[in-house]
Amino acid sequence: MEEHGIDGEVLIADNGSTDGSQQLARDAGARVVHVDEKGYGNALMGGIRAARGKYVIMGDADDSYDFTALLPFVEQLRDGADLVMGNRFKGGIKPGAMPPLHRYLGNPVLSFIGRLFFPSAIGDFHCGLRGFRRDSILRLGLQTGGMEFASEMVVKSTLQGLDVREVPTTLSPDGRSRPPHLRSWRDGWRHLRFLMLYSPKWLFFIPGFVLMVVGLVAGTALTFGPVRIGELAFDVDTLVGASAAVVIGFQAMLFAVFTKVYAAEEGFLPESPRIRKLVSIVTLEKGLVVGGLLALAGVVGLVMSLVHWQVRSFGQLDPRESLRIVVPAATALIMSFQTIFAALFVSILGIRRTRESSIDVAAKAAEEAAERVTREQRV
Secondary structure (H helix, E strand, C coil): CCCCCCCCCCEEEECCCCCCHHHHHHHCCCEEEECCCCCHHHHHHHHHHHCCCCEEEECCCCCCCCCCCCHHHHHHHHCCCCEEEEEHHHHCECCCCCCHHHHHHHHHHHHHHHHHHCCCCCCCCCCCCEEEEHHHHHCCCCCCCCCCHHHHHHHHHHHCCCCEEEEECCECCCCCCCCCCCCHHHHHHHHHHHHHHCCHHHHHHHHHHHHHHHHHHHHHHHHCCCEEECCEEECHHHHHHHHHHHHHHHHHHHHHHHHHHHHHHHCCCCCCHHHHHHHHHCCHHHHHHHHHHHHHHHHHHHHHHHHHHHHCCCCCCCHHHHHHHHHHHHHHHHHHHHHHHHHHHHHHHHHHHHCCCHHHHHHHHHHHHHHHHHHHHHC
């Protein structure tokens, strides 16, 4: 900071160190902020809120990053970036600085999933050295308190359309005398879980769509008779499985819509124009009509199965014949109720969109009070 004329401070966010390093930091001129909540994300958010500068550069205090080489971050921030990520794979990883499991599997795979799920070009989602505009990050409403905080910052910045950039960073071996807090499989799963939960399209919609299409194709073919592929024969047993695939896939797609609408309403995800358009098109009335038509098709199928039974004098039936009628009919009935319940639920979520916000209520109350005062003055 002295070398480059930067007006700044060194801030330490501490949430429970027992080695006396807090006093060492104070003696060296740093400002120490105590954070009650445990966890990587909680410590960082406590420090970000307490920071006084326009820009914040965060990093682990374990000698793994060179804090005298931060000028590239500052230059990108001054150039208009909202978030500047370090990239250890471009800058260099010194021998012993990163376990092989993290270097060749964990970080590359999770970063690839992050780029796949979200429109991000970041190559190192979990680099602990990053700089950002303090106000931009605070507006994101980051909520995770653990190691997944690193992914949340990148994901939300990308979804909100912030200017996210990347600079090469060198990673050195950890200088601590004790094992790190990071737990490879536990924290890796938390990162993966977060990425999936913040991408309903990949978690629910795409798998559900694929499952439903496969089920529909297989079910339609098997409704007219057995299907042979080489020496394999597929019959009514597979038809039942195809029916289950259709129902499960359809439910997963509905969950994707529910999650998108709810997350946008609560501010977890930005509002999606496509979902908003879909919700405006798929009204309660249309959902009831579609659900009613599916129910009618199911009832017609059940009636046909009764006629089929009557033709055989209500005696024993051949499952290979009767199930070709009953299974599609039952599937249509199940999907009819799914459609009706989904339309009702989306309509309930839509009530929140038409409800007055607290700001609207306050403004209306102020207007009424002003009108009341004006009337009293006239009297």
